Amino acid sequence: MAFFTHHITRALSSSTVRNAAIKHVTVIGGGLMGSGIAQVAAATGHSVVLVDTSEDILKKSTKGIEGSLKRVVKKKFADKPEAGEEFVQKVLKNISTSTDAASVVQGTDLVVEAIAENLKVKQSLFSTLDKVAPEHTIFASNTSSLPIADIAVSTARLDRFGGIHFFNPVPMMKLVEVIQAPGTSQETFNALLDFSKALGKHPVSCKDTPGFIVNRLLVPYLIEAVRLHERGHGSKEDIDVAMKLGAGYPMGPFELLDYVGLDTSKFIVDGWYQMEPENPLFSPSPLLNKLVSEGKLGKKTGEGFYKYK
Ligand SMILES: CCCCCCCCCCCCC[C@H](O)CC(=O)SCCNC(=O)CCNC(=O)[C@H](O)C(C)(C)COP(=O)(O)OP(=O)(O)OC[C@H]1O[C@@H](n2cnc3c(N)ncnc32)[C@H](O)[C@@H]1OP(=O)(O)O
Numbered sequence: 001m002a003f004f005t006h007h008i009t010r011a012l013s014s015s016t017v018r019n020a021a022i023k024h025v026t027v028i029g030g031g032l033m034g035s036g037i038a039q040v041a042a043a044t045g046h047s048v049v050l051v052d053t054s055e056d057i058l059k060k061s062t063k064g065i066e067g068s069l070k071r072v073v074k075k076k077f078a079d080k081p082e083a084g085e086e087f088v089q090k091v092l093k094n095i096s097t098s099t100d101a102a103s104v105v106q107g108t109d110l111v112v113e114a115i116a117e118n119l120k121v122k123q124s125l126f127s128t129l130d131k132v133a134p135e136h137t138i139f140a141s142n143t144s145s146l147p148i149a150d151i152a153v154s155t156a157r158l159d160r161f162g163g164i165h166f167f168n169p170v171p172m173m174k175l176v177e178v179i180q181a182p183g184t185s186q187e188t189f190n191a192l193l194d195f196s197k198a199l200g201k202h203p204v205s206c207k208d209t210p211g212f213i214v215n216r217l218l219v220p221y222l223i224e225a226v227r228l229h230e231r232g233h234g235s236k237e238d239i240d241v242a243m244k245l246g247a248g249y250p251m252g253p254f255e256l257l258d259y260v261g262l263d264t265s266k267f268i269v270d271g272w273y274q275m276e277p278e279n280p281l282f283s284p285s286p287l288l289n290k291l292v293s294e295g296k297l298g299k300k301t302g303e304g305f306y307k308y309k
């Protein structure tokens with residue numbers, strides 16, 4: 001795959017960071033997205049601190065990163081497994097972990113936040129970090145659906161605050177949406193574009209508009225798939241097969257929702273319902289709500305629309 005060749009070549013040739021400005025990155029949230037972002041940043045020579053709320057979660061994150069790195073190198077180093085293992089260990093050495101974000105942001109150039117999709121929780125985190133992070137540090141959120149400006153107001157660094165929206169799984173997906181909120185300076189925006197390129201990604205620019213580009217189009221599609229099934233007009237299996245074989249998508253909508261996480265999906269659709277309660281598109285889904293209330297959050301918990309155990 002061309003992406004692999006490009007990505008690995010960059011990773012291997014670059015123990016020095018291409019982007020002179022951003023060398024040290026703090027990633028907050030060691031879940032699906034934060035782990036992927038930390039992995040790709042470390043693989044491209046950045047020094048990374050990964051932060052989450054407990055040592056147990058961080059151990060799981062590190063194990064996940066190691067597993068993903070092994071998948072990445074398996075093909076590339078098929079003839080040289082020792083070199084592959086050396087690469088994995090080198091990347092892992094670029095990552096340290098912490099449960100105390102405030103104590104590790106001292107030397108950081110960029111904070112990438114990838115915690116739960118909840119405005120108040122994100123604001124509280126950034127408000128705390130704003131008081132302790134160096135002046136030059138750029139703050140960026142990986143939010144799927146929240147306005148960047150609404151998160152940024154929790155800080156006094158609107159000019160050094162932007163959006164950097166990665167796609168799941170981060171090691172595989174080439175796109176990054178870089179979002180310029182009204183307060184984001186051109187310098188910050190350019191630094192985020194350069195950083196995305198340094199990770200081997202393809203950035204696109206986007207204004208701070210709901211859903212940015214991809215989710216503005218993807219979310220209504222996913223919602224309609226759930227409604228179609230709830231109306232009894234198609235089984236989830238048939239809808240998934242139809243969209244894979246008929247539209248050429250790599251995953252059907254139910255497989256993708258399970259992959260993204262049903263808690264995250266619910267946060268997104270509930271948030272948009274609160275913003276536009278008159279819009280029937282965003283009205284609650286009994287099926288989604290039931291699965292989330294049962295703790296069936298998708299692939300990450302072993303069950304969602306489908307079972308994975
Ligand atoms: C009211 C109603 C409610 C509805 C709610 C609506 C809510 C809306 C929710 C919106 C969510 C938005 C979330 C977010 O903001 C935006 C997103 O991220 S959207 C998700 C985007 N991602 C996709 O669309 C993924 C699509 N899938 C794929 O591209 C592929 O399936 C795959 C994941 C790449 C896997 O590929 P497959 O071929 O299927 O499977 P393989 O396992 O064989 O993998 C192929 C190849 O990839 C390597 N690989 C896969 N995963 C990883 C990894 N994590 N790390 C490293 N490598 C990986 C694997 O090893 C294989 O390598 P190869 O052998 O080919 O070298």
Ligand SMILES: NC(=O)c1ccc[n+]([C@@H]2O[C@H](COP(=O)([O-])OP(=O)(O)OC[C@H]3O[C@@H](n4cnc5c(N)ncnc54)[C@H](O)[C@@H]3O)[C@@H](O)[C@H]2O)c1
Pocket residue numbers: 028029030031032033034051052053057113114115116117118121125142143144145165166167168259260261264
């Ligand atoms: N899942 C996706 O496909 C996807 C894709 C793109 C963007 N996003 C966005 O990325 C963000 C994270 O999503 P995810 O899927 O990785 O979620 P996740 O649930 O897998 O991980 C979130 C992690 O954040 C941690 N966390 C929560 N509060 C914290 C805090 N205050 N400090 C430190 N860590 C904290 C949690 O313990 C958890 O490990 C969300 O904003 C989501 O909308 C998700």
